[in-house]
Structures are given as C-alpha cells and as structure tokens.
Amino acid sequence: MSSRKLIQLISAGILIGGLAVTFGLFAQSVPTSYPQDNGPYKLDVSNYPKAVQKEYKVFKEKCSICHTLARPLNTTMSPAMWKEYVKYMLQKPGASAMINHQQAHEILEFLDYDQTHRKDKDPKKFYKPLTMKTVEAKEGVPKK
Numbered sequence: 001m002s003s004r005k006l007i008q009l010i011s012a013g014i015l016i017g018g019l020a021v022t023f024g025l026f027a028q029s030v031p032t033s034y035p036q037d038n039g040p041y042k043l044d045v046s047n048y049p050k051a052v053q054k055e056y057k058v059f060k061e062k063c064s065i066c067h068t069l070a071r072p073l074n075t076t077m078s079p080a081m082w083k084e085y086v087k088y089m090l091q092k093p094g095a096s097a098m099i100n101h102q103q104a105h106e107i108l109e110f111l112d113y114d115q116t117h118r119k120d121k122d123p124k125k126f127y128k129p130l131t132m133k134t135v136e137a138k139e140g141v142p143k144k
Contacts (some may be wrong), residue, residue, distance in 0.1 A: 032067075036127045039074035048113065055110035062099050062107060066092070073112065076119045076126040084113045088132065 045056045066089070070085060077085065086108045089095060099107070119126050 016070065026113075027029075034071060034072045034127075034130065036074040037068045039070045041068055041070040043073055043114070043118075048117070052110055052113045054114070054141065058103050058106045059110045062103055065098055066095075073114075074127055075129055076113040076123050077111075077115065078128045079112050079115065081129055083108060084132070086111070096138075 042060075043056070045053050048056065058071060059072075063072060074084075086104055090099060090104055
C-alpha cells in the first residue's frame with residue numbers, strides 16, 4: 001500500500017471517529033432541565049482538603065460538559081446512589097472519550113465528600129435524587 005493511500009485511510013478513520021464522538025455529544029446536548037439546575041452552579045471548596053479541591057476541579061471540568069454543575073451540587077444522595085449515577089453517566093454515548101476511570105473515581109470521591117460534609121448537615125436545603133426511571137424517561141432513553 002502506498003504511503004498516500006495509508007494517509008488517506010488514517011485520515012478517513014480520524015474523520016469517522018471524530019464524527020462519532022460529535023454525534024454522541026450532540027445527542028447528549030439536547031437540553032434537559034431539572035429543578036436542581038436553577039440552584040447554585042459553583043461551590044467554594046477553599047475549606048475542603050487539598051485532595052478534594054483537586055477532585056472538585058476534575059468534577060467541574062468533566063461534569064459541566066454534558067449538564068449544569070448546579071444539578072449535582074443541588075442534589076442530595078447516598079454514596080451508593082452517587083456511585084450508580086456516575087456509573088450511569090459513564091455509559092452515555094461518548095463519555096468514555098471524555099472521562100477515564102481515574103477521573104470518574106475522583107468525581108465520585110468529591111461527590112461523596114461534599115455529600116457528607118455539606119449536604120448531610122442540612123438535607124432540606126437540597127433536592128432529593130431523581131429516580132433513574134425519571135431521568136431515562138425525560139432524556140428519552142429507550143427501554144431495554
């Protein structure tokens with residue numbers, strides 16, 4: 001195979017891969033709004049431990065790609081529920097291209113810390129979790 005043909009083949013592969021990721025992101029970008037989205041969208045973590053501040057940066061960078069940060073910041077959940085939601089988010093189209101397992105772990109660590117050190121102190125200030133059934137119905141996830 002000539003080097004020109006090889007370059008064309010590689011370019012086509014990159015183009016097709018890029019289009020797949022773009023379409024996956026577009027499918028996720030259809031605005032879905034929840035009451036939590038209307039609350040505060042950032043958090044002062046200056047009093048959190050340094051490791052948690054670092055995890056917050058990962059959370060802020062990665063989670064804001066697909067939805068407002070207000071949604072998770074204004075929702076209260078048990079650690080098991082946060083784990084289930086992070087797992088669910090990782091299964092969305094294109095997510096694996098944006099978030100690796102280490103980053104997902106850091107996001108979960110931040111969510112767990114924030115839950116126990118901020119939200120659990122006054123849970124009435126926060127929204128209760130949405131059921132997965134509600135989320136899937138609102139986002140148009142096909143039934144299995």
